[in-house]
Amino acid sequence: MRPEASVILLTTLIGAGQGLFLAIFTAHGLALFDLVAAADSLAFDVAGSAIALALTGAGLLASFFHLGRPERAWRAIAQWRTSWLSREVIVLPAFMFAVFVYALVHFAGVRPVLARLPGGGAIDLATLAGLAATLLAFALFVCTGMIYACLPFLREWHSPLTPLNFLLLGCASGFTLAAAFSAAAAPGLTRLFTGYALAFTLLGLAGRGAALVRNRRLKPKSTLQTAIGVKHPRIVQKSMGFQSGSFNTREFFHGRAPGTLRWVKWTFLAAAFAVPAALQALALVLADPAGPLLAAAFAIQFAGLAAERWFFFAEANHPQNLYYQAVA
Amino acid sequence: MTQLALVIDLNVCVGCHACVTSCKQWNTSGAAGPLADVNPYDADPGGAFFNRVQTFEVGEFPDTQTVHFPKSCLHCEDPPCVPVCPTGASYKRPDDGIVLVDYDKCIGCKYCSWACPYGVREIDPGRKVMTKCTLCVDRIHDATKPESERKPACVLACPTSARLFGDIHDPESEVSKAIRDNAGYALMPEWGTHPSNHYLPRRRTAMRVHPDELERADNPLKVDGLLPRPSKADPSLDDVTSW
Numbered sequence A: 001m002r003p004e005a006s007v008i009l010l011t012t013l014i015g016a017g018q019g020l021f022l023a024i025f026t027a028h029g030l031a032l033f034d035l036v037a038a039a040d041s042l043a044f045d046v047a048g049s050a051i052a053l054a055l056t057g058a059g060l061l062a063s064f065f066h067l068g069r070p071e072r073a074w075r076a077i078a079q080w081r082t083s084w085l086s087r088e089v090i091v092l093p094a095f096m097f098a099v100f101v102y103a104l105v106h107f108a109g110v111r112p113v114l115a116r117l118p119g120g121g122a123i124d125l126a127t128l129a130g131l132a133a134t135l136l137a138f139a140l141f142v143c144t145g146m147i148y149a150c151l152p153f154l155r156e157w158h159s160p161l162t163p164l165n166f167l168l169l170g171c172a173s174g175f176t177l178a179a180a181f182s183a184a185a186a187p188g189l190t191r192l193f194t195g196y197a198l199a200f201t202l203l204g205l206a207g208r209g210a211a212l213v214r215n216r217r218l219k220p221k222s223t224l225q226t227a228i229g230v231k232h233p234r235i236v237q238k239s240m241g242f243q244s245g246s247f248n249t250r251e252f253f254h255g256r257a258p259g260t261l262r263w264v265k266w267t268f269l270a271a272a273f274a275v276p277a278a279l280q281a282l283a284l285v286l287a288d289p290a291g292p293l294l295a296a297a298f299a300i301q302f303a304g305l306a307a308e309r310w311f312f313f314a315e316a317n318h319p320q321n322l323y324y325q326a327v328a
Numbered sequence B: 001m002t003q004l005a006l007v008i009d010l011n012v013c014v015g016c017h018a019c020v021t022s023c024k025q026w027n028t029s030g031a032a033g034p035l036a037d038v039n040p041y042d043a044d045p046g047g048a049f050f051n052r053v054q055t056f057e058v059g060e061f062p063d064t065q066t067v068h069f070p071k072s073c074l075h076c077e078d079p080p081c082v083p084v085c086p087t088g089a090s091y092k093r094p095d096d097g098i099v100l101v102d103y104d105k106c107i108g109c110k111y112c113s114w115a116c117p118y119g120v121r122e123i124d125p126g127r128k129v130m131t132k133c134t135l136c137v138d139r140i141h142d143a144t145k146p147e148s149e150r151k152p153a154c155v156l157a158c159p160t161s162a163r164l165f166g167d168i169h170d171p172e173s174e175v176s177k178a179i180r181d182n183a184g185y186a187l188m189p190e191w192g193t194h195p196s197n198h199y200l201p202r203r204r205t206a207m208r209v210h211p212d213e214l215e216r217a218d219n220p221l222k223v224d225g226l227l228p229r230p231s232k233a234d235p236s237l238d239d240v241t242s243w
């Protein structure tokens, strides 16, 4: 498949935004049980939610560039019963709305205690909004992943590893960003987030590595023989019926040399996993919260994940390509 | 239930592209708007087509066959392209089984084209919406046309009658019989899409002539003319009349 900048940006940006909010709410939840000190509402919760909103908003904006008729985008909410894309289009704004409410409640300080946990933690409006946003963040990871995983003949994607990796990679970049951000906004949480970020980065490496190994072993189910229904071991396409390109020759081919693919693969394995994991580990052993170090880790990891997403599309082999092999 | 479909006879198709051009002509002139072209008279011409004829070579020289292979939307009975559409623009008509795109609803997200294993959906470069074969839905049900013309443009244009059109759910229809009698098959059956369009395979057109057909078995000496005329009382070949 042809990697498209709009979709690469959409999935990486909202993944980081979701991960960042999950990190913020993790701190909020742990504070309820007195496991960490509550962070400053304005500097951490509001500012952090604003960053998460900016990331998801930018992703949403990027997604419009994918559409031929962006002015009709609202119609995409219609088929949520059958279409994962439709579900994503519903869940993404819902998630953003819940994050917005969470930030608003923190900002306005409207936090009447609705109930108390046995340990004394106060359940307020912010907790409820944060809980809703957390559930929606998970739902959004599933929707985004299933858009790709539900297509059976794109076999590189048709695996539970696809939504799992969207979840792990989004959390990795989100928690890395949370660590870098908290170094300035809530230094008490930096070590916690860095630990989480390192764990998600390593889990992401395991998940993505498993997908790479799986995809290397895939044998194509469709062949030229089943494509045109002629049972002969030697079939060669002489003409695809037109001399220049068409939608089918552009949308489904990445058009790069196999060497480029290999190069991108090793780049993203280093930039999305190895280098950030090393920086995170370094930040953990250093005594003071290493803000610039973690910021660098996030920047490198985000670029690496963009490369990962490029590779994710390029590595998928659509069976329609069997019909478009010879220009004549 | 009706399931309209095409049956394409690969044994007869000569790869002339008459179906391609007639399809383009009909579908660019309809009420749904033009099927746009890009640089039609320039280098690198392109554009949306519903139907393409491809050519494959089977076997190794000198033992080769050229297979011309027309391909358009197969109007699958279980179309994977329909449920994935977020807007409901892609749908399958329950009354005649045609899979259509509502050009006024489509947002051009291309997801349906990813979900079709056959590569038959194309974005119209002008309207920026997904397009594909409609089985000439605006013509086959047109009561103002004579019955003989209520067929897809490609079927009417094919000079070798390689394209048949009809209801594959009616066991007595021309298409059902053609599929049954000539081992009609579906493309990529491994994906469970149950395409409605079928293809008839290449068949060997050799004539089988037995030696006794070249030489009358009852006349080894080739003396047909010399045979004595049988008497009128002798039984004839059909045992009813006599010479």
Ligand code: SF4
Binding pocket: B072, B073, B074, B075, B076, B079, B080, B081, B082, B099, B115, B116, B117, B118, B119, B120, B121, B132, B193
């Ligand atoms: S051939 Fe493709 S576009 Fe046509 S109905 Fe089947 S899956 Fe859909």
Ligand code: SF4
Binding pocket: B084, B085, B086, B087, B088, B089, B090, B101, B105, B106, B107, B108, B109, B110, B111, B112, B113, B129, B130
């Ligand atoms: S391109 Fe149009 S028809 Fe296809 S899935 Fe998107 S909205 Fe539906």
